[in-house]
Amino acid sequence: MVKLQEVYKTFKGKKGIIKAVNGVSFEAAPGEIFGLLGPNGAGKTTTLRLISTLLKPDSGKVNVFGYDTVKNAREVRMRIGFLTSDMKLSGNLSPRELMYFFGDLNHIDRAIVSSRIDTLTDYLGMHDFLDERVSKLSTGMKQKAAIAVSLIHDPEVIVFDEPTNGLDIITARTVTEIIKDFRKQGKTVIISTHVMSVAEKLCDRVGIILNGRLVENDRLEELYKKYNSNDLEDIFFAVAEKEGELANA
Numbered sequence: 001m002v003k004l005q006e007v008y009k010t011f012k013g014k015k016g017i018i019k020a021v022n023g024v025s026f027e028a029a030p031g032e033i034f035g036l037l038g039p040n041g042a043g044k045t046t047t048l049r050l051i052s053t054l055l056k057p058d059s060g061k062v063n064v065f066g067y068d069t070v071k072n073a074r075e076v077r078m079r080i081g082f083l084t085s086d087m088k089l090s091g092n093l094s095p096r097e098l099m100y101f102f103g104d105l106n107h108i109d110r111a112i113v114s115s116r117i118d119t120l121t122d123y124l125g126m127h128d129f130l131d132e133r134v135s136k137l138s139t140g141m142k143q144k145a146a147i148a149v150s151l152i153h154d155p156e157v158i159v160f161d162e163p164t165n166g167l168d169i170i171t172a173r174t175v176t177e178i179i180k181d182f183r184k185q186g187k188t189v190i191i192s193t194h195v196m197s198v199a200e201k202l203c204d205r206v207g208i209i210l211n212g213r214l215v216e217n218d219r220l221e222e223l224y225k226k227y228n229s230n231d232l233e234d235i236f237f238a239v240a241e242k243e244g245e246l247a248n249a
């Protein structure tokens with residue numbers, strides 16, 4: 001379970017203070033895919049970085065299975081896998097070496113890491129390139145290696161920033177299938193996206209974020225009912241119009 005309560009985060013920009021996350025509250029439950037949907041600069045990545053302990057909120061609370069991301073950052077990190085579609089891995093090491101390295105960083109016993117490597121290699125289909133240097137791998141192979149590294153500690157919560165960005169359709173399909181599998185395994189999954197079709201295909205619950213504010217948050221089928229439409233793009237525009245966002249676009 002991931003819970004945000006009235007979370008605020010500002011940055012100093014050239015033109016003044018940027019309210020990147022402006023009073024955001026929501027919950028994501030195990031066995032559920034929660035999608036943060038919003039345009040460029042809406043505050044999606046900042047929200048995910050706050051959940052993953054990479055940023056501290058100015059105020060408000062972020063809890064992961066009851067652990068506070070500021071006071072109990074280590075406990076939170078043990079339970080979270082943070083993934084993005086442009087994760088850069090060190091080129092000189094192989095996926096196997098990287099998994100051992102990150103296993104060590106997480107203080108996981110080498111025997112357990114070894115068995116996790118076997119599981120992840122089967123799961124992601126990495127047998128052919130497990131011992132190749134990352135610099136020699138294709139984009140899709142690198143993406144799989146990055147996913148494996150982020151999952152080496154078998155996290156209960158998976159946070160995935162723009163999961164299919166920049167991926168070809170085959171790799172994108174693999175990644176979406178993996179995300180669905182996390183849900184089946186009872187993990188708590190939070191993704192960000194600005195692609196409506198990704199949210200429609202994957203998410204059980206959608207939060208629409210505009211200018212740092214979560215202006216809608218409901219189960220996808222409830223949103224379809226509430227807005228009398230089966231098209232998330234139409235719903236997004238209806239919400240943005242209601243919030244006066246289209247006038248500023």
Ligand SMILES: Nc1ncnc2c1ncn2[C@@H]1O[C@H](COP(=O)(O)OP(=O)(O)OP(=O)(O)O)[C@@H](O)[C@H]1O
Nearest residue numbers: 011012018020038039040041042043044045046047
């Ligand atoms: N480290 C930072 N320093 C200054 N401003 C930042 C920083 N990180 C984010 N911002 C600003 O905060 C706002 C929200 O950014 P964020 O990356 O969270 O948006 P996003 O919804 O993920 O956008 P995108 O879809 O373009 O990735 C933007 O105005 C951005 O410029």
